[in-house]
Amino acid sequence: MQKDLLNNVRIQHEQILITPEKLKESFPLSRELEHQIAQSRQTIIDILERRDPRLLVVCGPCSIHDPDAAIDYAKKLKALSSELDKELFIVMRVYFEKPRTTVGWKGLINDPYMNNQFDIECGLFLARGLLMDLAEMGLPLATEALDPNTPQYIGDLISWSAIGARTTESQTHREMASGLSMPIGFKNGTDGGLDVAINAMKSASMPHRFVGLSQAGQVSVLQTMGNPHGHVILRGGKTPNYEAADVALCEAQMKKAGLLANLMVDCSHGNSNKDFRRQPLVADSIIEQIQAGNQSIIGVMIESNINEGNQSSDLPREQLQYGVSVTDACINWDDTETLLRKMSQQLAKPLQKRQATMTALAS
Ligand SMILES: O=C[C@H](O)[C@H](O)COP(=O)(O)O
Numbered sequence: 001m002q003k004d005l006l007n008n009v010r011i012q013h014e015q016i017l018i019t020p021e022k023l024k025e026s027f028p029l030s031r032e033l034e035h036q037i038a039q040s041r042q043t044i045i046d047i048l049e050r051r052d053p054r055l056l057v058v059c060g061p062c063s064i065h066d067p068d069a070a071i072d073y074a075k076k077l078k079a080l081s082s083e084l085d086k087e088l089f090i091v092m093r094v095y096f097e098k099p100r101t102t103v104g105w106k107g108l109i110n111d112p113y114m115n116n117q118f119d120i121e122c123g124l125f126l127a128r129g130l131l132m133d134l135a136e137m138g139l140p141l142a143t144e145a146l147d148p149n150t151p152q153y154i155g156d157l158i159s160w161s162a163i164g165a166r167t168t169e170s171q172t173h174r175e176m177a178s179g180l181s182m183p184i185g186f187k188n189g190t191d192g193g194l195d196v197a198i199n200a201m202k203s204a205s206m207p208h209r210f211v212g213l214s215q216a217g218q219v220s221v222l223q224t225m226g227n228p229h230g231h232v233i234l235r236g237g238k239t240p241n242y243e244a245a246d247v248a249l250c251e252a253q254m255k256k257a258g259l260l261a262n263l264m265v266d267c268s269h270g271n272s273n274k275d276f277r278r279q280p281l282v283a284d285s286i287i288e289q290i291q292a293g294n295q296s297i298i299g300v301m302i303e304s305n306i307n308e309g310n311q312s313s314d315l316p317r318e319q320l321q322y323g324v325s326v327t328d329a330c331i332n333w334d335d336t337e338t339l340l341r342k343m344s345q346q347l348a349k350p351l352q353k354r355q356a357t358m359t360a361l362a363s
């Protein structure tokens with residue numbers, strides 16, 4: 001066959017992918033699960049809109065590569081979250097898509113067996129199947145929305161999403177965020193810049209029209225309503241940005257932009273200088289700030305796994321250590337439990353005060 005000189009010159013292969021609708025037929029949601037997820041989303045909205053004083057905690061592995069280990073982790077997190085639910089609303093990080101600084105493993109959906117076979121359809125099946133299992137355990141779930149088509153396949157199972165530091169400035173991601181069904185956090189840029197996140201929050205709160213995918217798998221013009229439940233995630237950049245002065249600066253910039261100052265602090269990434277051992281120190285600062293009366297910090301993010309540290313995603317599967325991250329290094333389960341118990345205990349009083357302020361403002 002004669003090669004087309006002008007079209008798809010650099011496309012080597014095309015494969016028709018299952019439609020969102022068809023994938024969902026294999027993993028249908030029960031009415032109970034629908035209600036549970038809608039309720040979790042509403043709880044997060046209540047936290048953002050100051051009707052629920054609890055701290056939103058997005059906690060879990062940097063990325064999922066082993067669904068069995070994710071279930072093991074989730075069992076521990078579920079038990080603990082039920083115990084601490086007076087102070088903390090814990091949502092499990094279930095990240096299937098990794099944005100890379102240059103190149104590297106792009107997550108379970110893109111290359112489910114980490115063997116460069118890139119069986120994306122299998123990745124979608126694994127991702128949706130795991131989300132169903134986790135949701136059935138009663139856990140609210142969080143993910144990063146990276147590929148603009150992925151939410152059509154799995155978004156119904158997600159209660160909170162993030163737009164990452166590498167994509168917060170992208171129009172495509174802001175458009176997608178404007179149509180997402182759950183609250184969404186925008187990370188500051190990798191250089192620490194706040195403007196990109198604040199602009200993203202503004203942009204995503206507005207209606208947009210753009211080309212996207214329908215549930216039936218048709219390329220379609222999507223018209224969105226705008227997502228009013230955005231917030232900024234301070235993740236550090238060239239230097240950390242979790243201290244009281246950084247939080248105050250972000251708060252002031254958000255207010256100046258006419259936005260409700262709702263902030264989540266990411267204890268990992270630029271805020272830990274990528275040293276997982278520093279995550280509890282960042283959390284300590286958040287506890288102190290809330291004890292001192294801070295009202296704008298509505299949540300924290302923690303990268304945590306069964307076992308601490310990380311390992312290379314290039315290792316042969318049989319050499320991979322169980323429950324250890326293949327992307328950013330995480331704190332282990334024992335340290336996670338200690339940290340979450342400490343947060344819950346030390347925040348009980350200040351959060352009661354938040355509740356009292358909310359009640360006073362509402363009356
Ligand atoms: O959270 C994970 C990583 O920080 C992010 O995907 C970037 O990773 P990289 O800089 O190793 O590519």
Ligand SMILES: C=C(OP(=O)(O)O)C(=O)O
Binds near residue numbers: 062095099144163164
């Ligand atoms: C990639 C992530 O973070 P960031 O966008 O802040 O680098 C992440 O949270 O997994």
